[in-house]
Amino acid sequence: MNKPEPPxxxxxxxxxxxxxxxxxxxxxxxxxxxARGRGGTYILRIEDTDRLRSREDLSREIIAELGxxxxxxxxxxxxxxxxxxxxxxxxxxxxxxxLAYRSEPDPEGRTAIILRVEPEEITVFDRVYGKIxxxxxxxxxIVLIKSDxxxxxxxxxxxxxxxxxxxxxxxxxxxxxxxxxxxxxxRALGWGPPVFAHLPLILGADKTPLSKRHGATSLKxxxxxxILPDALVNYLALLGWSPGGDREIMTxxxxxxxxxxxxxxxxxxVFDHQKLVWMNGRYIxxxxxxxxxxxxxxxxxxxxxxxxxxxxxxxxxxxLGHRLKTLADFTDLAGFCLEGEIGYDPEAVAKHWAGxxxxxxxxxxxxxxxxxxxxxxxxxxxxxxxxxERRGIKAGALMQPLRVALTGRKDSPGIFxxxxxxxxxxxxxxxxRALVFLGKNS
RNA sequence: GACCCCGUCGUCCAGCGGUUAGGACACAGGCCUUUCAAGCCUGUAACACGGGUUCGAUCCCCGUCGGGGUCGCCA
Numbered sequence: 001m002n003k004p005e006p007p008x009x010x011x012x013x014x015x016x017x018x019x020x021x022x023x024x025x026x027x028x029x030x031x032x033x034x035a036r037g038r039g040g041t042y043i044l045r046i047e048d049t050d051r052l053r054s055r056e057d058l059s060r061e062i063i064a065e066l067g068x069x070x071x072x073x074x075x076x077x078x079x080x081x082x083x084x085x086x087x088x089x090x091x092x093x094x095x096x097x098x099l100a101y102r103s104e105p106d107p108e109g110r111t112a113i114i115l116r117v118e119p120e121e122i123t124v125f126d127r128v129y130g131k132i133x134x135x136x137x138x139x140x141x142i143v144l145i146k147s148d149x150x151x152x153x154x155x156x157x158x159x160x161x162x163x164x165x166x167x168x169x170x171x172x173x174x175x176x177x178x179x180x181x182x183x184x185x186x187r188a189l190g191w192g193p194p195v196f197a198h199l200p201l202i203l204g205a206d207k208t209p210l211s212k213r214h215g216a217t218s219l220k221x222x223x224x225x226x227i228l229p230d231a232l233v234n235y236l237a238l239l240g241w242s243p244g245g246d247r248e249i250m251t252x253x254x255x256x257x258x259x260x261x262x263x264x265x266x267x268x269x270v271f272d273h274q275k276l277v278w279m280n281g282r283y284i285x286x287x288x289x290x291x292x293x294x295x296x297x298x299x300x301x302x303x304x305x306x307x308x309x310x311x312x313x314x315x316x317x318x319x320l321g322h323r324l325k326t327l328a329d330f331t332d333l334a335g336f337c338l339e340g341e342i343g344y345d346p347e348a349v350a351k352h353w354a355g356x357x358x359x360x361x362x363x364x365x366x367x368x369x370x371x372x373x374x375x376x377x378x379x380x381x382x383x384x385x386x387x388x389e390r391r392g393i394k395a396g397a398l399m400q401p402l403r404v405a406l407t408g409r410k411d412s413p414g415i416f417x418x419x420x421x422x423x424x425x426x427x428x429x430x431x432x433r434a435l436v437f438l439g440k441n442s
Numbered sequence: 443g444a445c446c447c448c449g450u451c452g453u454c455c456a457g458c459g460g461u462u463a464g465g466a467c468a469c470a471g472g473c474c475u476u477u478c479a480a481g482c483c484u485g486u487a488a489c490a491c492g493g494g495u496u497c498g499a500u501c502c503c504c505g506u507c508g509g510g511g512u513c514g515c516c517a
Contacts, residue, residue, distance in 0.1 A: 015517045050516060103515080112515050129447070138445055138513085146515040153517050177446065177512040200448080200510095207509070235454095238466095242455050246465040265448095265455085268510060272453050275467040285480080322480045352477090384476090399476030411478030 008040035008167045012066075012073075013157075015047040016058040019218035020065050022271060023172065023202045023210055026236045030199060031170045032071040033237070033259040043164060044076035047157075049150050054081070065219035069229045070252070078164070080156060087151035087159050090189055091144040099188050100144060110147040115155075115188060117141050122180040127168075127197035127261045134180045142181050154178055158185040161194055170197045170261070173268075197261045200240050201268040210271055217271075226299060226327025227276065231283040235276045239269045249282060281325040289314040296327045303331055304338055319413050319421055336407040336418075339426060344437070348410040352400040359438045361391065361398055362405060366431040375424055381416045405434035 012028040014020060020028075035042035044066065048054035063077055091113045094100035103112040119136040126132055143152040151159065157178075161169060176198045186193040204214035216225060222232055234250055242265075243250070243258040250258070284292065293313040300306055305313070316337045317324070323333055336342050352358075364387050372383040384402075388395050399415050406418055406427060419427050 013517090017517070047517060053516075106515085114515085132446070134446070140513085143515050148515075150515090152515060157517090173447080174511060175517090178517095198447090203510085205453085209510085238454065240454095245456060248455085248466055267448055269455090270453055272467065275454065278467060281480090320479095323478075325479095348477095388476095395476050397476090403477060409478090413478080415476060 008038055009165050010035050010168050011043040011045050011166055013045040013047050014062050016055055017053040020062045021217045025219055028071050029236050033256055036256045037259050041074045044073040045078045048081045106147050112143055112147045113145040115142040124179050128264045154181050158182050162191045166194050168195045173198045173201050203268050203270045227280050228283045231280040235279050240265045277325050284324050285322045289317045292317050319417055342408040344408045348404045352404045358401050377416045377420045380419050406430050
């Protein structure tokens with residue numbers, strides 16, 4: 001019944017005139033999901049025909065960030081600029097057929113090759129938007145080869161897509177108006193056009209298209225902010241697409257399995273940084289400390305953590321647990337785990353060291369910790385709770401002053417875990433220092 | 443301005459002629475608790491408007507309004 005469709009060939013074709021931002025990443029992702037879900041081929045093509053604005057370093061960055069996201073390609077990267085020979089023959093063919101003409105020479109005597117467009121109605125069947133009809137009178141003649149000899153975008157695009165055997169062109173909504181022109185190009189050249197599918201735009205919170213003004217929108221920035229690639233992929237997949245129903249947290253495999261162009265939205269979506277961070281937190285919770293430590297390491301360059309051992313990193317990550325929403329939170333939350341003196345947050349001191357018996361409690365706590373056996377989370381809990389019991393105080397009356405003594409702050413992970421991680425020596429040092437501080441201030 | 447596209451909670455999505463319009467983020471309250479988180483429970487909150495079609499419209503059609511995209515020898 002169903003015609004067996006040949007496996008699709010799709011491409012992501014960024015131009016290296018800026019960093020890869022989340023909009024481009026989502027386009028890449030949808031192409032990738034489409035190809036992977038149907039046993040197709042995903043190709044990376046760098047559209048660097050703009051000789052003035054294209055930058056080689058940006059090409060490299062885009063390729064690297066795509067790799068980081070985990071969107072591996074099967075062919076390429078193909079650089080459009082290195083395919084110069086490809087474009088002239090079909091343009092000349094159109095010239096000979098009388099379908100194209102040469103422009104008036106520019107001041108330097110160079111001419112462009114331009115396709116003559118007849119005023120006829122063009123219909124595009126878009127996989128996402130459906131049927132779109134444009135009056136031919138809306139279209140102007142189309143430049144094929146620019147005066148400088150390089151191919152113009154629409155022409156290069158059509159020639160490349162045809163030559164590379166692209167079956168489905170999945171790209172940003174902003175290309176929708178280009179599509180009738182490209183269809184005309186295919187028609188003139190006698191080629192069968194690919195299937196087109198346009199993706200809705202991604203907007204900033206102010207509903208304007210995402211740009212630098214909206215802060216960190218490049219993949220590089222997200223990576224450096226400690227967003228995990230899997231979390232970003234998951235979040236991006238749900239921006240403009242849904243599998244139907246209420247599913248949200250999905251593995252890459254599930255996304256591949258469920259993805260279909262049919263369920264892609266037509267409405268521009270606002271990028272919600274908060275939700276991405278929430279989702280990232282979920283991925284951090286689910287990830288192994290070893291993996292997190294590895295991902296964290298590059299972010300620690302130049303900090304006091306630079307030389308920390310993998311084991312140390314892992315144990316601190318485990319201690320912090322789901323308090324980490326992004327890997328970048330690490331340095332802020334983990335400061336007290338570094339050896340050396342800690343600073344006291346004045347608010348924490350005012351709130352938890354104000355009691356008259358604080359010094360007494362901490363002194364007794366010190367003795368309990370000196371003697372605690374075994375020196376484990378459980379052993380410590382038992383020892384400290386015994387102090388609470390003996391003094392007939394509320395648990396918080398001990399835990400909070402102790403927290404300030406060990407971390408300098410009002411909030412932290414569980415205090416028994418902290419003592420266990422810090423070790424007896426560091427803990428006692430910090431307690432002694434706290435007692436000196438209290439003595440001076442009472 | 444012309445052409446094209448879009449319009450469900452603040453945001454992302456579900457819905458596909460009959461629903462108490464559902465979930466998630468965010469927000470508020472509660473439980474838990476050594477703090478902060480996390481977790482669990484509860485709550486606030488939407489079909490842009492006006493006409494049709496229909497026994498019945500969030501859903502189909504038309505218009506209005508609102509938002510966006512494109513109109514380069516840029517990609």
